[in-house]
Amino acid sequence: MIFPFVELPHIPGGWPRPVLDVVVGNMGEVLLPCLVDSGAMNTLLPIWVADLSGIDCTDAPAKTLGIASSGTKARMVPTLLTIGEHSWEAEVGFCDPWPHGWGLLGQLSFFRYFVVTLRAADFELEINPVQH
Amino acid sequence: MELSAKLSGLGCSLPGLTGQVGVHIEVFGLDGLTGLDLDDLGSVGGHLVEPTTLGPVQVAVGSREECPEPGLSRQLSGCCCCPELRGCITERVRCDKYAAERMGAMLTTRVAGKDFELDAAGVERTVTGVDPEPIRDHYVVIGRRRYPPKQVLAAVTGLDRGDFTTHQARSILRRLGFGVHRRGYVPQPRDGAMSTWPHRGAEAAALEPYIGRWIAQDGLEVLYDADSPYDVVRWLRKNGLRARVWRVPATSEEAGSMLSHP
Numbered sequence: 001m002i003f004p005f006v007e008l009p010h011i012p013g014g015w016p017r018p019v020l021d022v023v024v025g026n027m028g029e030v031l032l033p034c035l036v037d038s039g040a041m042n043t044l045l046p047i048w049v050a051d052l053s054g055i056d057c058t059d060a061p062a063k064t065l066g067i068a069s070s071g072t073k074a075r076m077v078p079t080l081l082t083i084g085e086h087s088w089e090a091e092v093g094f095c096d097p098w099p100h101g102w103g104l105l106g107q108l109s110f111f112r113y114f115v116v117t118l119r120a121a122d123f124e125l126e127i128n129p130v131q132h
Numbered sequence: 133m134e135l136s137a138k139l140s141g142l143g144c145s146l147p148g149l150t151g152q153v154g155v156h157i158e159v160f161g162l163d164g165l166t167g168l169d170l171d172d173l174g175s176v177g178g179h180l181v182e183p184t185t186l187g188p189v190q191v192a193v194g195s196r197e198e199c200p201e202p203g204l205s206r207q208l209s210g211c212c213c214c215p216e217l218r219g220c221i222t223e224r225v226r227c228d229k230y231a232a233e234r235m236g237a238m239l240t241t242r243v244a245g246k247d248f249e250l251d252a253a254g255v256e257r258t259v260t261g262v263d264p265e266p267i268r269d270h271y272v273v274i275g276r277r278r279y280p281p282k283q284v285l286a287a288v289t290g291l292d293r294g295d296f297t298t299h300q301a302r303s304i305l306r307r308l309g310f311g312v313h314r315r316g317y318v319p320q321p322r323d324g325a326m327s328t329w330p331h332r333g334a335e336a337a338a339l340e341p342y343i344g345r346w347i348a349q350d351g352l353e354v355l356y357d358a359d360s361p362y363d364v365v366r367w368l369r370k371n372g373l374r375a376r377v378w379r380v381p382a383t384s385e386e387a388g389s390m391l392s393h394p
Contacts, residue, residue: 004330009340013384016329021376029368031376035388048361101346101379101386123330 001084005123006033018118018125019102023082024092027053033102036116036125040106043081043090044074046098055079057094065093072097081109086129088113241304243285244295250288252308258288264356266371270298273311276341276357281305281312318352344382348375 005016021031050057057075074093090109117126239250264279271278281301282293306312318334326333338352346364348355356367364377381387
């Protein structure tokens with residue numbers, strides 16, 4: 001599956017980014033853009049996604065994480081994720097607060113499930129599910 | 133014929149404006165009626181907007197830089213001319229600089245056998261807080277939002293939507309100064325350096341009015357914007373739509389690029 005980078009408007013750092021649209025749980029009406037971030041360990045999403053997709057974080061274990069220039073608390077919940085036609089279940093951290101307009105796809109719950117090829121010169125990203 | 137002469141023939145007197153950096157020209161309507169062509173426009177950095185056989189032929193000339201109001205398709209100061217009217221009609225130009233004229237400009241129009249006096253400010257007041265319905269083909273931009281023209285005209289006149297056509301609604305709203313477009317309309321990128329980007333800067337241009345806002349995005353179109361993701365998802369669910377939901381970054385931190393400014 002090949003995806004073009006997402007363009008950002010004219011702001012500092014407004015450069016196209018490798019972003020994938022992810023369906024979280026059964027919330028099929030929402031495509032949540034997530035930055036493909038090989039520097040992130042976990043896949044992290046804003047807490048509103050859990051609220052609206054009916055994912056209960058009440059008793060989920062919490063981790064304190066550093067994100068951007070501040071910290072956040074992530075509730076770790078096994079979650080069904082879907083990109084295109086491919087779905088997989090992985091642990092996701094639902095974070096509050098969350099400084100980004102999108103989520104992050106990290107190593108433990110995204111990169112280990114896909115072969116990821118970044119062609120930054122062409123502003124495109126290719127992912128293929130790992131064959132087990 | 134030179135561009136300035138053609139514009140003059142349309143009633144635009146623009147000494148010192150054409151040819152300057154920052155001058156922006158938009159043409160609404162048939163090239164054949166305005167006498168302008170794309171070569172004319174290209175020579176001064178202008179472009180054709182929504183070529184159509186419908187509605188009045190209009191030419192607007194001015195500087196975008198002087199009108200920072202976001203979300204409007206015609207952020208111009210200067211002249212806006214119709215060949216049938218002749219002369220400068222600045223109140224048709226939606227721009228902060230001319231807000232007073234715009235707010236006071238009443239349009240008398242007849243729809244479904246009834247006379248109405250409408251003005252842009254009244255239209256904006258009426259639709260403020262009204263959720264736009266999904267766009268099928270045409271839309272009008274009011275504030276930052278896109279509405280079906282018939283939804284807006286029905287709201288401001290109280291008429292049933294079956295009493296008038298989309299063409300009538302588009303024409304009236306355009307005459308009030310609102311940007312009226314067809315789905316698939318893509319704003320012009322602000323920067324030629326974006327020509328190598330995935331969508332040649334068109335996505336960046338489409339997102340520009342929504343910096344810092346939560347949006348529902350479908351392709352290169354922003355369907356809806358709101359203060360929170362909860363409102364955006366509520367709107368999607370209400371209308372049975374599917375879209376990318378996110379907040380357009382306003383800072384480098386939000387874009388996740390604290391250390392990586394290009």
